Amino acid sequence: MGVPEISNRPEYAPGDPGRARPRPGRPAWSRRGVLAALGTAVPAVALSGCGDAADATEGKGATATGRTGAGSTTKAQVKSPRVTVSPADGTKKADFTRPVEVSVAYGTLSTVEVTGNDGSALAGSFNDDRTRWTSARNPYSGTKYTVTAKAAGAPEHTAAFVTKSPGETFAGYFTPEANSTSGVGMPVSINFTNPVTDRAAVEKAITVTAEPAVEVVGHWFGNTRLDFRPERYWAAGTKITLSLRLKDVESANGVYGVQSKDVTFHIGRRQVSTVDLAKKTMTVERDGAALATYPVSGGAADHTTWSGIMVISERFKQTRMESSTVGLGDEYDIADVPHAQRLTTSGTFIHGNYWASGSVFGSSNTSHGCVGLHDAKGANDSSVPGYRFYESSMLGDVVIVENSGERTVEASNGLNGWNLSWSDWRAGSAL
Secondary structure, three states, rough: OOOOOOOOOOOOOOOOOEOOOOOOOOOOHHHHHHHHHHHOOHHHHHHHHOOOHHHHHHHHHHHHHHHEOOOOOOOOOOOOEEEEOOOOOOOOOOOOOOOOOOEEOOOOOOEEEEOOOOOOOOOEEEEOOEEEEOOOOOOOOOOOEEEEEOOOOOOEEEEEEEOOOOOOEOOOEEOOOOOOOOEEEEEOEEEEEOOOOOHHHHHHHHEEEEEEEOOOOOEEEEEEEEEEOOOOOOOOOOOOEEEOOOOOOOOOOOOOOEEEEEEEEEEEOOOEEEEEEOEEEEEEEEOEOOOEEEEEEEEEOOOOOEEEEEEEEEEEEEEEEEEEHHHOOOOOOEEEEEEEEEEEOOOEEEEEOOOOOHHHHOOOOEOOOEEEEEEOOOHHHHOOOHHHHHHHHOOEEEEEOOOOOEEEOOOOOOOHHHHHHHHHHOOOOOO
């Protein structure tokens, strides 16, 4: 609508001098009234001061709910914990040379369990903020594992995977036999089915402990044999535990172990026999006391007996001995040698002898390198030295040969590592 015409003259109603009154038929507009009417739209903002109250109200609302636009709000989004397992769920040929890892995003891990279908379980540890769990060792090959993980505030998470089987494998065959009792000289000897190139990895996976406790160290003889012994002979009555943790240990490129087991052995009484081939006698000591002295015959001048410390590694009530097997052609072939006990791999025995005259023993060295005691054919005469010594002996007993005219036997020739000093023995460890 238009703005009313404004008169510069005041209008007075008759009869009311001095006070302006509206003139009948005309609108009651005045300059002040018009300006006031126009002004109501301009300073309206001032009616609310500086807007602080409105701004404060909006600020509180935004802090509580967040603003997405004029006049509308929404709650902030909260992400749920997300658990990840490596190897991934459903993997059929998972790598067994790496540890298992469980991690979580947007949360923390409460518990993690990893179990194999072989009954084994993988222990592990969390990082500082419990967003990652790592197994302490690698999973076994050819095994199905189930992972159960719980993140705080989230449902339980499960996953499963199967590790691949190794290609080529190796195993270790040990001496003595499990649960057997041996003499104080018996080392723990392990022969491997494949050559070992990573000796440190293999030796690290094998431990030998003793009760009563004593330091036990390994020594490599070539790349397929590892022996363990203490500095001195085992104490009588010692319990020995061999722990093999060779499963999935890589001994050579692409060759993995298959064993994970513990075996125990026992040491019996202490028996050490000393053969003096200058005197042609053998003195048997049992637990610090002399048990017996026997006349013997050793190797002749052209077939001298090894000297040094030797350990009985095999025992036969009767056995066949052929000279051709030790490089001596057809010099002898005896089908029923009585009471034979092996001292070296190369063929040195201490055994009964029924074919030589009884006068030989204690007076002459006439053998092809073995140590002989008077015996009877058939190995059943308990009165002869060969029988008595055999019956008093066991695997692992020590036989020391002195004054034979021959050099000391190689430590690898039989179970004869005692011929090495302790420093030389320790030098043969890969660790």
